Amino acid sequence: MTTRTKELIAVAAILVFALIFYIGRVSGWQATEFSTGTSIVVVVLLLASLLWMLALTIRGRLIGRRVVFLYVGVAVAMPLFMKLSQEMPVSLAVLGVYDAVMELQPGSKVLIACDYDPPTAPELQPMAETFIRLCFQRDLKIIIMGIWPQGPQQANLALEKILAEPEIAAKNLEYGIDYVNLGFQAGNEFVIQRMGGSFKSMFRTDYGGIPYDDLPLVRNVRNFSNIDYCFNLSSGFPGTVEWVQIAVDRYGVKLGAGNTAVQAPTVYPYLSAGQLTGLLGGMSGAAEFEIAADARGKGTKYMLSQSVSHIVVIAFVIIGNVAFIMSGRRSALKG
Amino acid sequence: MRREVPLLITAVVGITFVVKYFVPHFPFNRMDAWFADWFSIVQACAIVLGALNLLKLSALKVIGQKSGWGYALVIILSFMLITVIGLAEGSDYRDPGTSFDWLYVNMFIPLSATMFSILAFFVASASYRAFRARNYEATVLLIAAFFVMIGRVPVGDVITGFMPEGYRFSDLAIWIMDYPQTAGQRAIMIGIGLGVVSTSLRVILGIERAHIGTGD
Numbered sequence: 001m002t003t004r005t006k007e008l009i010a011v012a013a014i015l016v017f018a019l020i021f022y023i024g025r026v027s028g029w030q031a032t033e034f035s036t037g038t039s040i041v042v043v044v045l046l047l048a049s050l051l052w053m054l055a056l057t058i059r060g061r062l063i064g065r066r067v068v069f070l071y072v073g074v075a076v077a078m079p080l081f082m083k084l085s086q087e088m089p090v091s092l093a094v095l096g097v098y099d100a101v102m103e104l105q106p107g108s109k110v111l112i113a114c115d116y117d118p119p120t121a122p123e124l125q126p127m128a129e130t131f132i133r134l135c136f137q138r139d140l141k142i143i144i145m146g147i148w149p150q151g152p153q154q155a156n157l158a159l160e161k162i163l164a165e166p167e168i169a170a171k172n173l174e175y176g177i178d179y180v181n182l183g184f185q186a187g188n189e190f191v192i193q194r195m196g197g198s199f200k201s202m203f204r205t206d207y208g209g210i211p212y213d214d215l216p217l218v219r220n221v222r223n224f225s226n227i228d229y230c231f232n233l234s235s236g237f238p239g240t241v242e243w244v245q246i247a248v249d250r251y252g253v254k255l256g257a258g259n260t261a262v263q264a265p266t267v268y269p270y271l272s273a274g275q276l277t278g279l280l281g282g283m284s285g286a287a288e289f290e291i292a293a294d295a296r297g298k299g300t301k302y303m304l305s306q307s308v309s310h311i312v313v314i315a316f317v318i319i320g321n322v323a324f325i326m327s328g329r330r331s332a333l334k335g
Numbered sequence: 336m337r338r339e340v341p342l343l344i345t346a347v348v349g350i351t352f353v354v355k356y357f358v359p360h361f362p363f364n365r366m367d368a369w370f371a372d373w374f375s376i377v378q379a380c381a382i383v384l385g386a387l388n389l390l391k392l393s394a395l396k397v398i399g400q401k402s403g404w405g406y407a408l409v410i411i412l413s414f415m416l417i418t419v420i421g422l423a424e425g426s427d428y429r430d431p432g433t434s435f436d437w438l439y440v441n442m443f444i445p446l447s448a449t450m451f452s453i454l455a456f457f458v459a460s461a462s463y464r465a466f467r468a469r470n471y472e473a474t475v476l477l478i479a480a481f482f483v484m485i486g487r488v489p490v491g492d493v494i495t496g497f498m499p500e501g502y503r504f505s506d507l508a509i510w511i512m513d514y515p516q517t518a519g520q521r522a523i524m525i526g527i528g529l530g531v532v533s534t535s536l537r538v539i540l541g542i543e544r545a546h547i548g549t550g551d
Binding site for chain 2: 022316
């Protein structure tokens with residue numbers, strides 16, 4: 001069988017699985033879940049096979065990249081079916097966001113800047129959902145906007161989910177009074193700068209086309225001085241760095257942020273300088289925030305996948321270095 | 336004139352921007368708003384221009400049957416599909432239950448997430464093949480990466496659960512992120528800042544001319 005044929009079979013198998021998952025989602029099938037015992041057996045088998053790979057490498061047989069791909073795929077996918085719980089400490093960076101929200105008085109206005117799109121939604125959407133839920137639980141007023149085109153649409157998905165939850169639905173929240181989605185505005189960091197003078201100049205209407213002055217929640221919101229707290233969900237440029245440099249430094253906005261794991265290291269200097277009240281970094285930040293807010297969801301669930309995949313990557317880095325040392329430090333693995 | 340005029344515009348706009356930061360009086364105090372509005376208008380036009388350019392390049396690729404023309408055809412068909420459906424559904428096209436929303440939720444989101452998730456495979460493969468303890472610096476990087484990777488997930492604390500609080504993998508990962516990593520980021524930011532100042536000065540003074548092209 002040629003490599004091309006194997007690849008086509010792999011693609012066909014993935015398509016079949018995707019189709020089954022879609023049908024299951026539409027039909028409301030219950031998710032299959034391994035018992036704790038089965039989950040432990042699967043993890044042990046995975047670790048044992050990694051040790052076997054290490055032994056093969058020591059004996060001089062190198063592993064191809066397709067094997068690495070297969071292991072990463074298994075490490076990410078299998079834990080989604082496992083029933084293992086993990087304890088996580090909540091870091092001070094995450095507590096900073098949580099405490100800032102808890103300190104707000106009911107009725108305070110919170111601006112949520114959604115500067116991300118679907119590719120980074122697995123990390124940022126759980127943060128958005130937990131943050132919105134916490135705000136509603138605390139009776140805070142939410143104003144959503146975005147300088148990324150799909151940000152406000154992602155926020156709407158989060159709103160739709162949270163508003164359907166019995167606890168939140170019982171509050172009978174009204175659009176325009178309790179929450180508003182102002183939508184997307186082109187202009188990158190200039191939008192933030194302009195909002196420092198006037199929100200209305202950047203958002204003449206909301207996401208659905210309702211004029212700014214017809215929305216009771218924002219009618220009297222002139223600029224950042226009328227906002228009690230701002231939370232930025234960001235996955236790149238323009239994002240948290242621009243919000244800090246303009247909204248925080250020039251207009252004194254109190255800002256918390258949720259970033260992708262890739263971007264989080266770049267905003268750590270702002271956190272330690274006190275320009276950010278707190279930071280949710282990547283999936284672990286989302287999971288910690290869910291734990292802090294006592295609302296375990298997707299972030300916490302996906303952390304098991306992250307745990308196993310991190311172990312797999314570390315194992316392959318060790319295997320690669322063993323191969324490197326065995327070959328007299330001249331190894332350049334191919335394949 | 337083709338070079339002098341753009342250079343003059345660059346110099347005037349650049350100097351104006353610097354001055355307006357220090358002068359809080361008219362007309363400088365209004366310039367933020369003016370330039371922000373102009374920028375928004377230019378960027379909105381650029382989005383349209385970018386979309387049309389993408390269509391043109393893809394169409395040329397399909398017509399010429401160049402390498403990868405099949406993908407270009409998918410771009411054109413997807414573009415037309417989402418545009419036609421969006422326009423046909425009027426101003427409420429993004430509301431839940433619309434065809435546009437169905438495409439967004441069931442096609443755009445999973446496809447985008449899939450593209451991004453491929454990173455995991457590349458990162459793992461690249462780490463396996465290239466993350467080597469070749470010298471002292473690379474070894475330090477490797478060790479730091481090990482502690483951050485294991486410390487950022489709960490399993491790290493399961494392994495070091497017997498250690499007193501403050502000495503577990505998660506504590507070590509937080510320490511690395513808070514101190515060496517932040518210090519490194521700050522050094523990079525200061526370097527970038529100084530680079531931006533020097534490059535901006537060169538552009539304003541007309542020493543750096545790459546932005547107006549090299550041709551006569």
